Amino acid sequence: MLEELVAAGVAAGSAGLVYLAAAARIVRQYERGVVLRLGRLRDEPRPPGFTMIIPAIDKLHKVNMQIVTMPVPAQEGITRDNVTVRVDAVVYFKVVDAAAAIIRVEDYRFAVSQMAQTSLRSIIGKSDLDDLLSDREKLNQGLELMIDSPAVGWGVQVDRVEIKDVSLPETMKRSMARQAEADRERRARIINADAELQASKKLSQAAGVMSDQPAALQLRLLQTVVAVAAEKNSTLVLPFPVELLRFLERAQQAAPALGERERSEPTSPPAVPTPPPSPTPPPPGSPGDQSPSESPESSDDQ
Structure with a gap:
């Protein structure tokens, strides 16, 4: 009798363990459990943790709540x-x-x-x-x-x-690349033109200062020579003043004009006063030898 009771208790315990294993569920922290009992929704979803369902009657669906x-x-x-x-x-x-x-x-x-x-x-x-x-x-x-x-x-x-x-498409990529290249080239030209404009304004201001102070041009020349000599080159380039070139050009243009004017207007040598020639006595016996006392009337009378 005792053995039968023990066997019955063991069988009941085993059945309880099987039921517990079939009914026990664990819902993770990032999940929610939706229970359908006989096909119908049961109240609210089960929270995370240990939960129990009725085997063969309830069905638990775990839904992930993560992103x-x-x-x-x-x-x-x-x-x-x-x-x-x-x-x-x-x-x-x-x-x-x-x-x-x-x-x-x-x-x-x-x-x-x-x-x-x-x-x-x-x-x-x-x-x-x-x-x-x-x-x-x-x-x-x-x-x-x-x-x-x-x-x-x-x-x-x-x-x-x-x-x-x-x-x-590849054709569209090539077209867009050409368009972008053209746009970059346009902007580069505009920037270069703007830089040239600003540089020309600054150069014009510098030229005005140098024209007021001629010594500034000489100082600038010396600075250029120092900058070139600092590079340890075997050839030294000396800038030639533009003003000197203009002076030589004006002088060259003025020389032919002066020569033509001299040829068109001949000049006479200056008059030098000369003493009158002294009379020379005629040789003796010549027909022209006349006494000073004889006048032309007396010769005609004879």
Whole structure:
């Protein structure tokens, strides 16, 4: 009799242990347990820790309450300005209502993934290429709103949506590269022109100072010689003053004009006073020898 009681107690203990093992459940800190008893929802989700259910009657569904990072597959679409692009994104969401995530949607992960893909295609069709490349923050907010609106009824809250990459066709990449290169060249030319303008203004001011003070040009020449000599070159270049070149040029232009004026206006030598010639006496016996007393009247009378 005693043996039968002991055997019955052991059997009951074993059955209790089996029942306890089948009924015991552990819910982790980041999970919530949703219990369905005979297919019906039981009150509130079970909190983290040890919990018990009725085997074969209750069914416990554990729902992860952590933030889930879900990559959205790359979606190919045509933008509003008729450019074919491939865009992929990532969605960050979490379950805020464990019972709604189990009861109202079959698979909330799959539902969020499909909603993200369709919303991404819609955003591509409504946006321009420049918006996809430069104004992503606004697109992320619009995409988050489109996904979060239906997800609220599923007990899911979308925390953030980010567009990861925008793939462009090779022809479009080359066109954009040429456009960017042309824009950079334009800005470089404008900067160079602005620098030349500022330099010309400063040089004109320096020229005005040097014209007022001629010694400044000589000092500048000496500074240039010192700067060139400091580089230890075998050849020393001395700048030639521009003013001297202009002086020589004016002198060269004035020389032919002076020569032509001298040829057109001949000058007579200055008159030098000469003493009158002294009379020389004629030789004796010559017909021309006349006495000083004889006059031309007396010779005619004879």
